Amino acid sequence: MDTKNDPPLDGIAVRGRGLIKRFSDLTAVDSVNIDVYSGEFFGLLGPNGAGKTSTMRMLSCISRPTGGELSVLGRNPRRDAAKIRARLGIVHQENNLDIDLTALENLTTYARYFGYPKPEARRRGREMLHFAQLDEKADSRADELSGGMQRRLAIARGLVNSPALVFLDEPTSGLDPQMRHIVWQRLLELKQQRTTMVLTTHYMDEAEQLCDRIVIMDRGRIVAEGTPQMLIKEHAGQEVVELWFPDNPTEETTLLISGVAEQFDILPDRLILYVPDGKAAVTEVHRRGLSPARVTVRRSTLEDVFLRLTGRTLAE
Template sequence: MDTKYGPPLDGMAVHSRELTKRFAELTAVDAVDIDVYTGECFGLLGPNGAGKSSTMRMLSCISQPTSGSLSVLGMDPRREASRIRGGLGIVHQENNLDMDLKVIENLTTYARYFGLSRSESRLRAREMLGFAQLEEKAATKAAELSGGMQRRLAIARALVNSPRMVFLDEPTTGLDPQMRHVVWERLLELKQKQTTLMVTTHYMEEAERLCDRIVIMDRGRIVAEGTPQMLIEENAGQEVVELWFADNPTDETAALLSGVSEQFDVLPDRIILYVTHGDSAVNEIHRRGLSPSRVVIRRSTLEDVFLRLTGRTLVE
């Protein structure tokens, strides 16, 4: 493994304690502890306004913390931010490609920013064209690419300096399902090569598929942390039972379900129960004399966890 940037602290690419970011009277990030291990894919999830972007900006050395300690690639961003950035790749939510340049020029020009020679830049650009499956588009202007191709180019450009850690902000937003899976395959290839990935996404399936561990933030604080499966088991059980009734559910209806599930949500149109065995739960519901008009049993997902922990109401 390249040791140009020094060994990460105890095998950690990121190590933060009490990390805080304030803007005047607003505390965007409130004393969070985050550890990202070398070679893993780490997910940072949360609703809009949860503090994800502010956290990512601090971890990627774009913004300095207000307080707390932070180590990235074994270095202190307060003293060595420029050196750390040399070992990072960043894929922003909005593509920041040079639209008037050709695909190959986007890669070679960006490589030169990191001090690579012209020959090295051309070599890395060709490698990244292959990685992104854009060889046939090398002479095409970025503006003429489809949205999916532009996204792949943005990821390829972020990798042209052979970074040890890559930050990806909503990497597949706006892509169709087929293109999303292509991007996932490229990111999983990176992980297999021990590149550390840090991802923010609103696609819970994407987080389940890619991430080894996940932190869920809400209102500037961490509300849950663990592997996707651990978070699901601890917060949503193994299965979900959704119950619709002829009349909208009430608290009285929910009271009759006491003991069937320790965790349930009463929504305007249905009741959701988080259980270990869906069929057993439904049998018990019928035994109690309840007759829902519709019943759905499905596997618990990370989206269930996300909604349980951060709420189902939009935060402006």
């Protein structure tokens, strides 16, 4: 039943055209076109309420589109949803583990749902325990595991059927930095094996580290698409200068700043400048007679891209 090497048509694992999702009078997803290529690590990102969860549910065949066309692994979900789901791996934001079962039993029981006989289900369970670095916890109940171990077990369970396409919904939510990096390492191993993965996350460094390509959504539409590096270069420049002033910036201040940086944002507590050379920009700020109370210069990030495109941070 291992269908992982059965490629989707024309190298595209997921293709959506004009996807719409409505809930009564609310249009959560508004005519979205989206492609996920076979073997890529794809990020679907946006602020809360952007429509990414509704999009994710449509792509993973949990929810039917209100309108538009969708193909997943070369099949139409309206006709072949069950066949598609048999080839998917889904890691939900909540672990959804059976706390009364051991780590190994969680995996073998889940494998049985996909029709594997007991010996093969047990073999796959052992294999995925090793992948998640949980060999020594095989006989421990799920509720005896730490939060990080439970997340690794949930990811392992989502992979136990050798899926052709994996959906990861906030896979490291609530984990401390050390555990997040351990989970990243497991996901990077899958990336090296050319497993097709779709990720939602509120951690910008996670998206930047893992994703080959990213789609940013806001208010039900796609507002940007590209590699992390392309998005940063296009929307945030090389570096960011943050200027804090004792009082709110005046119109005169912003006029002076506009000569220093072509792109800048005005926040309640500071001005953010997107520039090719942060040190040179700070020198020019002082040359123009401006005296910020505090100045920081840093590399541009995806968080800056979000701010530029949506006016909000991802966590809002």
